[in-house]
Amino acid sequence: MASAERPSFKRRRISSSATDMQSTIQQPGSIKINVAGAYIIDHEVEDSSHGSNTSSPTGSQEGEEQSYQHHNRDIRLPNHTSIVSHVAADIGGSLAKVVYFSRENGNPESGGRLNFLSFETDKIDDCIEYLRHLQSKYQQANGATKAAELMVMATGGGAFKFYDRIKERLGVDVVREDEMECLIMGLDFFITEIPTEVFTYNDADPDNAVEYQEPREEVYPYLLVNIGSGVSMIKVSGPSQYQRIGGTSLGGGTLWGLLSLLTGARNFDDMLAMADKGENSAVDLLVGDIYGEGMGYEKIGLSERTIASSFGKVLKRKREAERSAEDGGDLSNGDASHSPEQPAAPADDKAVNLVGGGRMFKPEDISRSLLYAISNNIGQIAYLQSEKHNLQRIYFGGSFIRGHQQTIHTLSFAIKFWSKGAKQAYFLRHEGYLGAVGAFIKRRPPNWGRRGSVELVDV
Structure with a gap:
């Protein structure tokens, strides 16, 4: 049996010094990432103490509009001193995510950091131009002879x-x-190497809703629910052992597309900001609306605030407005223009309740309702897949989440509700960069890291 074999021809040696790291470079640009002492930077503290952002290579002036968004959670690598000769990009249907390494204060002995940026894919030329600036910075730092070795790892x-x-x-x-493969490698890297990267969410204790997880060695099996424009659900059984077991086309692209039609919001962050201010009960039909105020259906675990039907109040309210118009009242359902001189409906008029601009429903309420609908749907499908494949740990990744509290709450609640508390949802502080980080660390010898940081050396 394979387990009985004894590798007597090899012995173990732990590599830790910069000299050892340099000697193990197998090809130009291929490098080990020294994660010893790694931590996620608190940018609010950093900016107030240093007054500068070391992550931007473009030299743009303050106030100048940028076509990218800097993810303000760089990962500090204080002990990585070797040259990094590549950048990584994960170019999806909606966003292009970029990960690159930069020196701290330009001093190799000070280590460096991983930087995280995102561009809208429609602005891919701006992303390429940013990579050109990185290429120029790399050449300045390492000399012209090294420039040819710069590579772009893309997924x-x-x-x-x-x-x-x-x-x-x-x-x-x-x-x-x-x-x-890059998604899995990126997630494995975050789970096993980066402190306070993975967290759970429980708003039953608002003061301690977020609980950070320590890096762990035993991670398999698990379910990865990657939410981008669409949703992929991947069963991971071990390193490079994975299978896409399902998904749904109702993902971030669905929310983005529908809200751009219904609210006029111009970008995803504006939509999330509107959702924060909204009240979904103005649009959704709740259990309490069916059973009466203050009532739920506790026998099957449904509170009065449980959503019985997403957007379930819309048709009823539109019909009430139509009947009011037939009786001589005002009709404005958001489809027709509305004169700004037209007086608003009385606050106690239940048939017609305009909120401005001729809209019957607030964009904020619509945003929150649709966010809940998409998130709940993803959460329930994720639970069903985890049950089918006997997976206890469920990780949520992808740019749809963006650290947004309501999204995280909804996904976490869905897993707890359907599993009756038996399963837990896990989230990441760099949830949108799994693929880009996976592509970045592909540029190193395989099986290196906390689980594989012991080298096998011939005697």
């Missing part, structure tokens, strides 16, 4: 769609990596 659908454009404009090698 996601855009790695194929924009391959020729990136390679032509940058004049560098572009290595395309499998999307699912």
Whole structure:
């Protein structure tokens, strides 16, 4: 049996010094990431104490509009001193995520940090231009002879769609990596290597709703629910052992698309901000609306605030408005223009309740209702997949989440509700960068990290 074999021809040696790290580079640019002492930077503290942001290579002036969003959670790597000769990009249907390493204060002995940026995929040319600035900075720091070794590790659908454009404009090698494999490698890296990266959420204790998890070695099996434009659900049984077991087309792209039609919001962050201010009970039909005020259906675990039907009040209120108009009242359902001189409906008029701009429903209420509908749907499907495949740990990733409290609450609640508290939802502080980080760390010898940081050396 394989377990009885004794590898007598090898012995173990732990590599920790910068000299050892440099000697193990197997090819130009391939490097081990020294995660010893790694931590996530608190940018509010950093900005107030240093007054600068070291992550932007463009030299843009304060107030200048930027086409990218800097994810304000850089990962500090104080003990990584070796040269990093690549950047990584995960180019999806809605967003392009970029991960790169930068020196701390330009001093190799001070270590460095991983930086995280995102661009709308529609602005891919801005993303490529940003990579050009990184290429220029790299050349300045490491000399012209090293510039040719800079590589772009790319994953996601855009790695194929924009391959020729990136390679032509940058004049560098572009290595395309499998999307699912990168997602898993990125998630494994975060789970096993980065303190306070993974967390759970429980708003039963508002003062301690977020509980951070320590890096762990035993992680398999688990379910990854990756929520981007659509949703993929992946069963992970071990390193490089994974299977896509399901998903849904109702994901971030659905929320973004519908809210852009219904509210006029211009970007995803505006939609989330509106949802924070909304009240879904103005749009959703709740259990309490069916059983009466203050009543629920406790026998089957449904409180009065449980959503019985997403957007369930809309048709009823529109019909009431139509009947009011037939009786001589005002009709405005948001489909027709509304004169600003037209007086607003009385506050006690239950048939017609305009909220401005000719709208019957507030954009904030619509945003919150649709956010709940999409998130609850994803959470329930994730639970069913975890039951079918006997998976206890469920990790949620993808740019849909964005650290948004209501989204996290809804997904967490859905898992607890359907599992009757037997299962737990896990979230990440870099949830949108799993694929990009996976592509980044692909540029190193395999099986390295906290679980594989002991090298096997021939005697």
